[in-house]
Amino acid sequence: MTEHRVIRLLVLVAIALGIVAGTWLFGVLA
Amino acid sequence: MQDPQVHRAPSVPDVLLYLLGIAGVAAAITIIFLADRAVMDVGGNCADGGPYVSARPCPGGVALAMLVGFLGGLAALGLAAWKGAAIGGGASSVVLLAWPALFGVLGLSMLQSGFDPPGDDPGWAWGYVITGVVFVAMALIPLLAWWSFNWLTGPAAGPAAGTAAGPAAGALATEPSPVDAAGGSDSDGQAARPDDALVDGLERLAALHGTDALTDEEYARAKAELLEGADA
Numbered sequence: 407m408t409e410h411r412v413i414r415l416l417v418l419v420a421i422a423l424g425i426v427a428g429t430w431l432f433g434v435l436a
Numbered sequence: 437m438q439d440p441q442v443h444r445a446p447s448v449p450d451v452l453l454y455l456l457g458i459a460g461v462a463a464a465i466t467i468i469f470l471a472d473r474a475v476m477d478v479g480g481n482c483a484d485g486g487p488y489v490s491a492r493p494c495p496g497g498v499a500l501a502m503l504v505g506f507l508g509g510l511a512a513l514g515l516a517a518w519k520g521a522a523i524g525g526g527a528s529s530v531v532l533l534a535w536p537a538l539f540g541v542l543g544l545s546m547l548q549s550g551f552d553p554p555g556d557d558p559g560w561a562w563g564y565v566i567t568g569v570v571f572v573a574m575a576l577i578p579l580l581a582w583w584s585f586n587w588l589t590g591p592a593a594g595p596a597a598g599t600a601a602g603p604a605a606g607a608l609a610t611e612p613s614p615v616d617a618a619g620g621s622d623s624d625g626q627a628a629r630p631d632d633a634l635v636d637g638l639e640r641l642a643a644l645h646g647t648d649a650l651t652d653e654e655y656a657r658a659k660a661e662l663l664e665g666a667d668a
């Protein structure tokens with residue numbers, strides 16, 4: 407069960423990092 | 437001898453690829469949103485190519501960004517769903533958030549254009565407002581359904597947890613138990629009797645209750661449903 411709690415937390419971190427990465431990539435592409 | 441209560445821990449590569457997929461989906465939706473805003477900023481539509489000179493060319497790179505956003509987003513969605521299924525416990529249900537996220541941001545973008553239209557037009561652009569409201573509704577209704585049945589924000593997670601007691605009880609009655617999977621109770625080769633399924637279900641419910649995956653109330657409700665199903 408513990409690992410699923412950690413993964414859930416990492417999902418939120420991944421979403422935040424994805425938004426930052428997407429903003430950066432758009433700046434590169436456009 | 438395997439402990440029937442022990443479930444396989446997700447492998448690190450599976451988790452890393454799953455997180456990469458989730459981050460990719462978030463990045464793709466961000467790119468689509470920013471590309472949409474860039475088009476809205478020049479008036480809501482644009483065109484490039486062909487033998488004519490476009491009166492409203494697209495902002496530089498927006499077509500490429502849209503392509504990267506949609507194709508990359510679909511690939512990332514597939515990766516997250518695939519590895520989420522390998523992790524189990526409802527992890528792949530997170531990819532369903534991509535729908536409300538995409539329609540939510542596009543709806544908000546349209547609402548912004550509706551309340552503050554591109555160009556110098558005063559007042560609201562009702563076409564954008566109505567479309568924006570429809571898009572936000574398309575985002576919120578599935579989001580509410582997801583919220584009531586999900587793994588990310590639910591109680592403690594586990595192979596059969598992260599669901600309401602009702603669906604959990606249904607799944608418990610039909611899924612093979614860890615004991616069965618480990619070749620424990622049915623190792624003599626005989627088909628499981630209905631009583632065995634009931635006992636397995638009750639044992640798994642008790643295990644979930646013991647790890648706080650189910651509250652006392654959820655446990656009592658799921659147990660009652662399981663017993664009622666056995667009586668029927």
